[in-house]
Amino acid sequence: MLEVHQSHPSKTPAQSAKIRSADVVVVGGGITGKACALGLAQLGLNTIEIAPDLSQITLAPQGLEWGQRIYAFSPSTQKLLAHLQIWDALDHSRIQSVRDMRIYGDRGEKNDQLHLSAFEAGTPQLAWIGESNLIESTLDQASRFQNKLERISDVIDKIEVDAEGSTLHLKNGGAIRAQLVVAADGANSPIRSELGITASEENYSQNAVVANWTCTYPHLETAFQWFLPGGDIVAMLPLPGKQVSMVWSTSPEHAADLLKLDQAQWQERFNSIANGAIGKQLGELSLNSNPVAFPLRKIRATRFIGPESAPKVVLIGDAAHVMHPLAGQGLNLGLRDVAVLLNILGKRESFRSPSDAVLLRRYERQRQGDTSALLWVTDKLKKLFSASSSTERQLRNWGLGMVNKSHFIKQRLIERALGDLDFE
Numbered sequence: 001m002l003e004v005h006q007s008h009p010s011k012t013p014a015q016s017a018k019i020r021s022a023d024v025v026v027v028g029g030g031i032t033g034k035a036c037a038l039g040l041a042q043l044g045l046n047t048i049e050i051a052p053d054l055s056q057i058t059l060a061p062q063g064l065e066w067g068q069r070i071y072a073f074s075p076s077t078q079k080l081l082a083h084l085q086i087w088d089a090l091d092h093s094r095i096q097s098v099r100d101m102r103i104y105g106d107r108g109e110k111n112d113q114l115h116l117s118a119f120e121a122g123t124p125q126l127a128w129i130g131e132s133n134l135i136e137s138t139l140d141q142a143s144r145f146q147n148k149l150e151r152i153s154d155v156i157d158k159i160e161v162d163a164e165g166s167t168l169h170l171k172n173g174g175a176i177r178a179q180l181v182v183a184a185d186g187a188n189s190p191i192r193s194e195l196g197i198t199a200s201e202e203n204y205s206q207n208a209v210v211a212n213w214t215c216t217y218p219h220l221e222t223a224f225q226w227f228l229p230g231g232d233i234v235a236m237l238p239l240p241g242k243q244v245s246m247v248w249s250t251s252p253e254h255a256a257d258l259l260k261l262d263q264a265q266w267q268e269r270f271n272s273i274a275n276g277a278i279g280k281q282l283g284e285l286s287l288n289s290n291p292v293a294f295p296l297r298k299i300r301a302t303r304f305i306g307p308e309s310a311p312k313v314v315l316i317g318d319a320a321h322v323m324h325p326l327a328g329q330g331l332n333l334g335l336r337d338v339a340v341l342l343n344i345l346g347k348r349e350s351f352r353s354p355s356d357a358v359l360l361r362r363y364e365r366q367r368q369g370d371t372s373a374l375l376w377v378t379d380k381l382k383k384l385f386s387a388s389s390s391t392e393r394q395l396r397n398w399g400l401g402m403v404n405k406s407h408f409i410k411q412r413l414i415e416r417a418l419g420d421l422d423f424e
C-alpha cells in the first residue's frame with residue numbers, strides 16, 4: 001500500500017546521493033499518462049514517467065485482428081494528438097471517422113430518434129473511432145526519441161510531499177525528487193487516496209460488454225446507440241470496412257450471460273431487442289473478437305490538485321474523474337486535462353516553477369466546469385434511460401424526437417461533443 005507523508009525536511013532530499021531529481025514525474029502508463037509525459041518533455045521540462053508496464057513497448061495493431069479497447073476520439077483529442085506530433089504518425093487506415101450519430105429510444109423507431117449530423121453542423125466529422133493500442137504504440141515510439149523524457153518501469157510505493165516538491169519512493173528501491181507530480185494512475189488512484197483527496201463514487205451496477213463485429217450492411221460512417229427498456233444501452237461504433245465495435249452496458253448478471261453466447265445466440269439476442277433494429281441497420285453480424293466486460297462507475301475527486309498546504313500534485317484522467325461510457329467521453333475528458341495542463345505550464349511566467357500554486361489552482365479551476373458538466377449530463381442520461389415506468393418511457397422517447405426537431409439544441413449538443421480546445 002502506498003504511504004504518504006507531509007514533511008518539512010531540514011535538508012533538501014535532492015542533496016542525498018541516492019535520490020535522483022526531475023522537474024516533473026508522471027505516474028501512470030495509460031494514454032493520459034503517456035500523452036502528458038510526452039507533452040511535458042516537449043515543453044523542455046525534465047520528465048520521468050513511472051508505471052509498472054513501461055518496459056514493454058505497445059505493439060501497433062496490424063492485419064485483420066482489431067484491438068479489444070476501441071475508443072471514440074473527439075476533435076479536442078485530435079487537436080492534442082496533433083499538437084504532440086502524434087496524429088499524423090497514426091496509421092489512418094485503422095481510424096474511422098464518424099459523420100452521423102443516431103440515438104434511438106427503446107422502441108427503436110424513427111420518430112424516437114435523435115440524429116446528429118456533421119453535415120448539418122458544418123464540420124467534416126463528429127468524432128473518430130480507433131484502437132487504444134494504435135494511439136499507445138505511437139506515443140511509445142515518439143517517447144523513445146524524446147531526450148527530456150525518461151521512462152521507468154516501476155510502482156510508486158510512498159510519496160512524501162513538502163513545501164518544495166515531492167519525493168517518490170519506488171517499489172524496487174531508489175527515489176525521485178520532483179517539483180511537480182502528475183497522478184495519471186487511474187480510477188483507483190493510489191496517489192489520490194494517499195494524499196487524502198476524497199472522491200464521490202457511485203457504482204452503476206452495470207458492466208460494459210465490448211466486442212468487435214463484421215456486418216453485412218455498410219455502417220455509413222454512423223455511430224448507433226439504442227437505449228433499451230430496463231436501462232441497457234447498446235452502442236455500435238463504426239470501424240474501417242464493414243466492421244463495428246459494440247459497447248453493451250447491462251447488469252453484471254446479464255453481462256456474464258452475454259460473455260457465454262455463441263454466434264447463433266448473439267444473433268438471436270440482437271433480433272430480440274429494439275424491434276430488431278440492429279439487424280435492420282447493420283445486417284448479419286459475425287463476431288470478430290473475444291467479448292470482454294468492464295465494471296462501470298462514476299467517480300469525481302473533490303480536488304484536482306494536492307492539499308492546500310502544499311499542492312505540488314495534479315490529478316489527471318481517471319484519477320480525477322470516471323464516467324459512464326454512454327457518451328464515449330472519459331478518455332477525451334482526461335486528454336483535455338492534459339491539454340489544459342500543458343497550456344498553463346507552457347505559458348507560465350519565467351519566475352514560476354512548474355509546481356507554483358497559482359498555476360496549479362488555475363489548472364483546477366479550468367478543469368472543474370468541463371468535468372462537472374460532462375459527469376452531470378452522462379449521469380442524468382444514464383438515469384433517465386434506466387427509469388422503467390411506461391410514462392417515463394413515453395416521455396423520454398418523445399423527448400428524443402423533440403430534441404431532434406430543435407436545430408438549436410442539436411447544435412449545442414454537437415459543440416459539447418466536439419469539445420473546445422485551443423493551444424497558444
Ligand SMILES: Cc1cc2nc3c(=O)[nH]c(=O)nc-3n(C[C@H](O)[C@H](O)[C@H](O)COP(=O)(O)OP(=O)(O)OC[C@H]3O[C@@H](n4cnc5c(N)ncnc54)[C@H](O)[C@@H]3O)c2cc1C
Pocket residue numbers: 002027028029030031032033050051052053070071072073154155156157184185186187190208210247294295316317318319325328329330331332333334
Ligand atoms: C467500456 C468502456 C468504453 C469506453 N469508451 C470510451 C470512449 O469511447 N471514449 C473515451 O474517451 N473514453 C472511453 N472510456 C473511458 C476510458 O477507457 C478511460 O477514461 C481511460 O482509459 C482512462 O485512462 P487513464 O490513463 O486516465 O487511466 P488508466 O488507463 O487506468 O491508466 C492508469 C495507469 O496508472 C498505473 N498505475 C496505477 N497505480 C500505480 C502506481 N502506484 N505506480 C505507478 N503506476 C501506477 C497503471 O498501471 C496504468 O498504467 C471507456 C471506458 C469503458 C469502461
